[in-house]
Amino acid sequence: METARVLVVDDEPAIREMLEMGLKHRGFDVKTSGDATEALAVVSQFAPHAAIVDVMLPGENGFQLSRRLRQDPDLYILLLTARDAVSDRVQGLEGGADDYLVKPFDFDELVARLRAGLRRVRREDSGVWRYQDLSMDDASHRVLRGEIPVVLTAKEYELLRYLMLNPGIVLSKTQILQHVWGYDYIGDDNLVEVHISSLRDKVQDHDKTIIQTVRGFGYRLGV
DSSP states (O other), X not given: OOOOEEEEEOSOHHHHHHHHHHHHHTTOEEEEESSHHHHHHHHXXXXXXXXXXXXXXXXXXXXXXXXXXXXXXXXXXXXXXXXXXXXXXXXXXXXXXXEEEESSOOXXXXXXXXXXXXXXXXXXXXXXXXXXXXXXXXXXXXXXXXXXXXXXXXXXXXXXXXXXHSTTOOXXXXXXXXXXXXXXXXXXXXXXXXXHHHHHHHTTOTTOSSEXXXXXXXXXXXX
């Protein structure tokens, strides 16, 4: 399999060096840059599969750079931001980013999100996702557990799809609500628990090995 190429864009040399060394140690091919102009020059030569972009860049900021990088629909873009305001996250995601992490971040989580994002980009051409014997097909909206069809509501389908797009990553109730119900949703986050419970029943996940609860944090698909 081709080694995944990752571009790191951050104006702090210490962060660039840390990410470059850490990602290379995890098997990625890595290039770095300190601003948007340099990053675009690297992209033309390096053709990365993923870009990790700091929001607070000098000159053209990370939001603006993400919009320009989004011209490549197959590029996975992960924003790094020092602010956790919903408006910042919305601006980044609507501007072309696929995901975000708030500084300071855990490096293992960054790697997990990166790998999940790369898997998602590489699978979207077929529109079929699988975990163990569970599969879902975006073209037909069919969900199967083995050979047995699973009938889901629209929200249950979106919830399962979100989990399958992020295998192994713990997703908080807030993240799930924002992604499945929308950023303008106002209501009880117990709604997520209700839909998770219903989804487990329908996919016969009685031992909770497919959709796992991480107490105090949220839910994840598998380990």
